[in-house]
Amino acid sequence: MEIVTIDNRELAYVEKGKSHANTVVLIHGFCGSSDYWKKIIEPLSHTYHIIAVDLRGHGRSTFDGAAFEMEDLARDVKVLLDRLGLHSVYLFGHSLGGYVTLAFAELFPESLKGYGLIHSTAYPDSDEGKAGRLKAIEKIQDLGIQAFIDGLIPNLFADNYMAANPADVEDVKEIGYNTDPLAAMETLAAMRKRPDRNTVIDNQEIPFLLVQGQFDKIVPKDRAVNSSAPFVVVKDIDAGHMGMIENPDGLLSILAEFMES
Template sequence: MNKKVCEGTTIYYADEGKGDSVIVLLHGFCGSSAYWDDVIPLLSTHYRCIVPDLRGHGQSDAPKGAYSMEEMADDVLNLLMELDIPQASLFGHSMGGYVALSAVQRHPERFHAFGLIHSTAHEDTEEGKEKRLKAVSTIETEGITAFVDGMVPGLFAPQHLETMADKVIKAKEIGYATPPQGAAGAALAMRERPDRRDVLTATPLPVLLVAGEHDQVVPAARTFTADKSNIQQSIISGAGHMSMMEAPQELAKVIKGFLEGLAG
């Protein structure tokens, strides 16, 4: 892992591949760049992959207090500036998709294209907002391990809990390493994020929307909120919320096909 200090915040990141085109991959809540371990080798043969640990996650700084999607997006934008990367294609998984939407909404000129992977442009429902507060309470009273143990099984398609037990364990271990104050800060950021469906309907940029056939966290209907000529919708067969672990070859194929279509 590499690191850069971005406007006072230390961000760790993987930097793999040497292609002229740059892909940025953002992980989800209580994840890290390691979520993408199975996908990076499949993409880095053709693209340079920048894969950060978002604020509050992995090895990156985890300030105390509530975060915002704008702060988390600015960390990514500042990292790209530090790396002298003027433009990239940005793909965000789950929470990473919320970060991507904030970045694209405010700085569309910095991106060739973007994608939401098991994510949504909707804001949290009222029930969802209550769940964020419960998550913070669980993290603060029972600890990050108990919270992750309760969260991770629901991220995978039910049939994969046994057939991909090693992947489930890896996702839990990544989650255990999340600083508790980072998880709490990010949960509050997700709770307060606005509805950004207008970003999808208004953007002229090419957009990739990816849903898992058996995603119990973000159903396809909440991912596929816009249907335009510049938007590609793809469903990963058999996957839950974690296609980067459950079906990495299929996800990489979808991303590569999307990007090759732009080049064509």
């Protein structure tokens, strides 16, 4: 695990496969960390230079208590890439990481060779979704991060996978317990405020990948992306909301095919 300091905050990241020319940046979902990607980092690093980031207050990255928006998280990623001298990358974001990826694509399109959403959406929260974010903030305030994570994580997995792989579910819970509670609440507030970014995909001619879980209970397929642009690739994967854990081989093959094409 490597660390860079940004405005007195520590941003942690994993780096592997340094000798390869093409860089792939991976951004985890809410209450996750770079450990979400551990089943695919090693095999991807045989062909690509991999950077997996811990967002503010997640994993091993610290949080300074200040409010932030998706754009600020995207700027953190840009600062890291600039410090590492990386000017053109592939960027893939899971769930929350997808919101950050779209903010990055809007702010820094010149830095992208291609980008994608993994179990994520370009739409903003619905009114019901916004109300759910407020309830989640209250739950963390009232009951603490552990109770919140215990309620959150089971919904992320396909039922069959969860029944057959309880150790993976527990691993993801443990990752979640390490999230800074205040950072989790600020992240919920930031997700609640994020805009519709479907136009970002349509207005840029950058190759774009959407990976959808066949059993995803969090992001319905009709609420993922609204685009008919010719450079958009949509792939289904046999998984719930956690393809990088539930079906790493399937996700690896989708990512490789997208980047090689």
